[in-house]
Amino acid sequence: MSDNSTFLLFLFLGFAVAWLGIIAYVMYVGARLRAVERDLESLRTPAADAPERSSGSGVDQD
Amino acid sequence: MDRSVEAGRPGLLRGAGASTLVLWATTAIAMAAALYMMFLYAPTEAVQGDLQRLFYVHMSTALIGYVGFFVTFLAGAIYLARGSVRWDRLARASAIIGVVFITIVLITGCLWGTKVWGACWTWDPRLTTTLILWFIYVGYLMLRGYVDDPQARMRLAAIVGIVGFVVVPINYMSVYWWRSLHPQATVLRPEGPGLSSEMLITLLVTMAAFLLLYVVLLRLQLKLESLIDELGELRFRRLLQESDG
Amino acid sequence: MQVDRGSEPVASAQSLTCRLGRTFALRDVSLDVVRCERLALLGPNGSGKTTLLKVLAGLLAPTAGKVAVCGLDTGRGHVAFRRGIGYAGHRPHHYPDLTVRENLMMVSRFFLVDNYVSRMDRLTRDLEMESHLDLRAGALSRGQQQRLALAIALLPEPRLLLLDEPEAALDATTRSRLGWIFESHARDSGIIFATHDLASASELAQRALILRRGSLVGELPLQAGGADELRERVAEAVRAPRAVSPGAINRDETQSGRQIANAGIRAAGRVGTIKQMIALIGKDVRLEWRTREIVPALAVLSLLMVIAFSLAFVAPAEDVPAVAAGVLWASLIFATLVGGLRSFSAERDQGTIEAIVLAPVLRSAIYLAKAAVNFAFLTVVGLLTLVSVAVLFDVELIRWEMIGLLALGAAALSSVGSLYGAVTANVRARELLIPVLLLPVALPILIAGVAATLSVLDVTSNAAQFPWMGLLAGFLAIMASLGAILFDHVLGD
Numbered sequence: 001m002s003d004n005s006t007f008l009l010f011l012f013l014g015f016a017v018a019w020l021g022i023i024a025y026v027m028y029v030g031a032r033l034r035a036v037e038r039d040l041e042s043l044r045t046p047a048a049d050a051p052e053r054s055s056g057s058g059v060d061q062d
Numbered sequence: 063m064d065r066s067v068e069a070g071r072p073g074l075l076r077g078a079g080a081s082t083l084v085l086w087a088t089t090a091i092a093m094a095a096a097l098y099m100m101f102l103y104a105p106t107e108a109v110q111g112d113l114q115r116l117f118y119v120h121m122s123t124a125l126i127g128y129v130g131f132f133v134t135f136l137a138g139a140i141y142l143a144r145g146s147v148r149w150d151r152l153a154r155a156s157a158i159i160g161v162v163f164i165t166i167v168l169i170t171g172c173l174w175g176t177k178v179w180g181a182c183w184t185w186d187p188r189l190t191t192t193l194i195l196w197f198i199y200v201g202y203l204m205l206r207g208y209v210d211d212p213q214a215r216m217r218l219a220a221i222v223g224i225v226g227f228v229v230v231p232i233n234y235m236s237v238y239w240w241r242s243l244h245p246q247a248t249v250l251r252p253e254g255p256g257l258s259s260e261m262l263i264t265l266l267v268t269m270a271a272f273l274l275l276y277v278v279l280l281r282l283q284l285k286l287e288s289l290i291d292e293l294g295e296l297r298f299r300r301l302l303q304e305s306d307g
Numbered sequence: 308m309q310v311d312r313g314s315e316p317v318a319s320a321q322s323l324t325c326r327l328g329r330t331f332a333l334r335d336v337s338l339d340v341v342r343c344e345r346l347a348l349l350g351p352n353g354s355g356k357t358t359l360l361k362v363l364a365g366l367l368a369p370t371a372g373k374v375a376v377c378g379l380d381t382g383r384g385h386v387a388f389r390r391g392i393g394y395a396g397h398r399p400h401h402y403p404d405l406t407v408r409e410n411l412m413m414v415s416r417f418f419l420v421d422n423y424v425s426r427m428d429r430l431t432r433d434l435e436m437e438s439h440l441d442l443r444a445g446a447l448s449r450g451q452q453q454r455l456a457l458a459i460a461l462l463p464e465p466r467l468l469l470l471d472e473p474e475a476a477l478d479a480t481t482r483s484r485l486g487w488i489f490e491s492h493a494r495d496s497g498i499i500f501a502t503h504d505l506a507s508a509s510e511l512a513q514r515a516l517i518l519r520r521g522s523l524v525g526e527l528p529l530q531a532g533g534a535d536e537l538r539e540r541v542a543e544a545v546r547a548p549r550a551v552s553p554g555a556i557n558r559d560e561t562q563s564g565r566q567i568a569n570a571g572i573r574a575a576g577r578v579g580t581i582k583q584m585i586a587l588i589g590k591d592v593r594l595e596w597r598t599r600e601i602v603p604a605l606a607v608l609s610l611l612m613v614i615a616f617s618l619a620f621v622a623p624a625e626d627v628p629a630v631a632a633g634v635l636w637a638s639l640i641f642a643t644l645v646g647g648l649r650s651f652s653a654e655r656d657q658g659t660i661e662a663i664v665l666a667p668v669l670r671s672a673i674y675l676a677k678a679a680v681n682f683a684f685l686t687v688v689g690l691l692t693l694v695s696v697a698v699l700f701d702v703e704l705i706r707w708e709m710i711g712l713l714a715l716g717a718a719a720l721s722s723v724g725s726l727y728g729a730v731t732a733n734v735r736a737r738e739l740l741i742p743v744l745l746l747p748v749a750l751p752i753l754i755a756g757v758a759a760t761l762s763v764l765d766v767t768s769n770a771a772q773f774p775w776m777g778l779l780a781g782f783l784a785i786m787a788s789l790g791a792i793l794f795d796h797v798l799g800d
Binding site for chain 3: 142145194195197198200201204205208209210211213214217218220221222224225226228229232233235236237239240297298301302305
Binding site for chain 1: 110111112113115116119120123159162165166169170173174176177275279282283285286289290292293296297300
């Protein structure tokens with residue numbers, strides 16, 4: 001039987017990979033959500049108030 | 063506006079309704095319970111010691127990966143039958159989560175294997191099938207990026223998602239038989255000689271917690287997808303307004 | 308010429324909206340066309356004329372709205388309505404490497420035209436193409452190609468004739484005879500044509516619809532000779548600030564006829580479908596025989612792979628059969644990647660995929676025909692590879708079991724290769740994407756092929772080949788059924 005300390009190290013590594021992976025994914029989705037919501041806001045606001053004002057910042061992003 | 067309170071919440075929780083909060087809370091509790099059981103309830107395995115505790119997370123992420131791809135397959139089929147964008151969104155969101163989780167499975171499996179088998183990888187049928195499945199769904203997501211017309215993108219992706227899932231059993235079977243041609247030297251089955259009932263209960267609780275996590279992530283991804291669609295629609299309307307006005 | 312506006316429409320479109328990318332190509336367009344009616348579509352470039360014709364022809368699915376041709380649904384999953392449509396668009400629909408006669412024969416077989424010899428004779432005579440009948444279609448001049456396009460559209464005696472700038476590239480004499488040609492070959496058809504030539508519009512059509520930015524902005528009755536007046540009216544309608552609402556367009560009397568004359572327009576029966584499949588297969592085999600494009604290239608590629616692999620693996624003598632088996636099947640997989648890609652991308656690049664989509668052929672029949680052709684080509688390539696592996700590796704591969712196994716493997720490969728070839732045909736960077744998509748799905752064939760070969764070579768137990776062949780057969784059955792079911796969603800749009 002190998003020593004339990006390297007087992008623990010690998011256990012820790014495995015858990016770190018799993019949880020960091022999931023957290024990174026959630027943070028990525030969160031960041032995307034915020035960015036998209038910001039774009040949506042910037043598009044909606046001038047559209048409601050002043051239709052004739054151009055909205056260059058929102059449109060030329062992609 | 064009745065949504066002003068919810069809209070005031072920052073980031074991920076923005077616009078979250080009561081049901082979402084309940085779901086998130088349940089998931090957090092289930093995950094805490096699973097962690098408790100993994101480390102304190104389940105007995106230490108005789109051969110692999112504490113490393114065996116990785117097994118619960120490894121198996122559960124694999125389960126979510128397969129569930130994710132199954133949902134992609136199902137939603138793709140329903141999309142082809144009904145033609146509603148919502149099903150395509152579900153298929154795409156589920157495939158993304160599936161790829162994330164299968165990636166985690168492959169990495170944790172490698173770590174585990176390095177210690178227990180002395181090798182990061184063996185051509186075990188389950189491992190090989192999982193890797194092939196990972197490639198199929200990476201291809202699925204790539205295809206989505208390579209088609210310009212949205213209608214065509216949804217249809218073609220659905221086809222690739224369906225075919226990719228249907229061949230999983232054939233892939234498994236062929237690799238399984240193939241292994242019987244080349245008997246393996248190292249066989250230390252991941253499960254070990256067998257699971258005690260405490261281990262089994264721990265596994266089931268962990269799987270349940272991860273299924274809840276899958277639902278949480280799926281809803282998040284779906285929200286993102288629908289907002290992206292909404293943004294595209296809004297930009298389209300805006301462009302139209304400008305060209306008409 | 309009598310146009311009875313009360314009769315049932317041959318084509319009826321309701322509130323068609325079509326979004327292409329970030330623009331509305333069509334916005335809430337409704338129209339009805341009855342028997343014998345000639346309708347001109349007018350409007351500046353980009354006003355949606357071509358899109359409207361494509362939607363009516365069933366080449367493009369509308370984002371919203373409905374189309375019925377001869378009372379038949381034109382939605383996905385329907386092909387019977389295509390029997391009633393003749394279409395000539397901007398891109399030629401003929402195979403440049405077939406002769407004019409062969410192209411016309413092929414179309415008449417797709418459409419199951421009974422009296423095609425006499426029809427072909429009359430059409431080519433009236434379109435003055437008799438002398439070109441045995442020329443390669445690709446060698447024709449632009450004007451002659453346009454005449455061929457008209458002949459292809461008129462050949463199946465369509466109820467609805469859709470023409471996109473029919474006078475383009477035609478000489479003045481032929482142009483002036485267009486009306487007479489329509490009269491003698493499509494007398495009872497409803498004809499919709501898009502044009503920029505107001506003189507021909509006022510000469511050929513009784514009615515004109517004016518489109519601007521995808522919306523209908525006016526409708527005019529036409530009399531012959533009124534080209535100048537027409538020009539003014541069109542300019543006026545196009546300049547107007549607001550679109551005419553569809554309600555303003557006169558379509559009250561056409562709402563009734565829902566139980567339209569679709570007598571004689573039916574989906575092809577079983578025999579008809581088999582005839583169509585034979586025509587599809589015959590077309591591909593004939594093209595290959597003439598151009599010698601696919602099989603020689605795949606064979607050479609496959610042989611090169613054999614040589615590359617044999618140099619790559621340094622195997623001890625007892626492992627040679629195992630290496631030979633692997634090399635054989637890996638080479639065949641590479642041939643499939645390239646061949647599957649080629650089979651549909653060539654059709655797409657030449658625009659002939661539209662000809663197939665427009666034909667009233669079941670989508671599953673198109674898939675099975677393509678798979679059959681790819682099977683034939685891959686079997687030939689596989690046999691050549693087999694011989695070369697047997698010689699180069701000095702392994703006893705040339706046996707009956709091997710030939711059967713190879714045919715089974717080629718069938719399985721072509722079932723999945725044809726499906727993925729069609730899926731990637733419309734995709735950016737398809738040559739990069741097809742290996743990524745196809746290889747993981749085709750791996751069971753590689754594994755089963757190698758394992759069965761080893762058992763044929765007695766490296767493993769000789770009886771072990773049968774489960775592997777069973778696996779190949781199962782793969783083939785599942786993939787062919789999936790392809791036949793799903794192919795409806797691959798083609799079109």
